[in-house]
Amino acid sequence: MTTMTKPTYEQVVKERRSIRVYDPEVKISKQEMHELVETTQEIYDLAVEKGVMPADVRDRQVPAIQGMLKDIPKERLKTMNFLDAGLAAMQIMLSAQARGYATNPIGGFDKDHIAEAYGLDKERFEAVMLISIGKAAEEGYQSVRLPIDDLAKWV
């Protein structure tokens, strides 16, 4: 981060880069970690509590989604979870960046043993990605992006 004032959205997106060495002196509080990831928790109840969703909409939606999910094959659920986790991961990394913290998404880990290592039920949880987070203690590498027209088809 090159500025101490609140970064703009453009700065957050442009300045975020993977950092693999962090300042061991800087500890992120549990409260701040909660704020960083809170978008991922109990979203319907929270929406009602905050008054942005009527309770009857939640009460219709939740059983409808639960009913739909129980009929979806496991493999397809896995794809949906990976998609959701990817979106959440980016959100967490940009949220961290906006608060002056650096991150690194990590896909290279022991997929067969990660759940046990964190005391999670292996049948219920599958780790999609690890994200390291902290105060950057290195500059990291500047990355490049392929031209958008090579990646997207405008229809």
Ligand SMILES: Cc1cc2nc3c(=O)[nH]c(=O)nc-3n(C[C@H](O)[C@H](O)[C@H](O)COP(=O)(O)O)c2cc1C
């Ligand atoms: C799915 C995925 C898995 C990744 N796995 C690793 C990893 O195992 N170790 C690592 O150091 N970086 C990992 N990265 C980080 C990438 O190397 C990094 O995001 C990429 O070089 C782009 O750099 P930037 O994040 O600074 O834009 C991973 C990134 C993604 C998207």
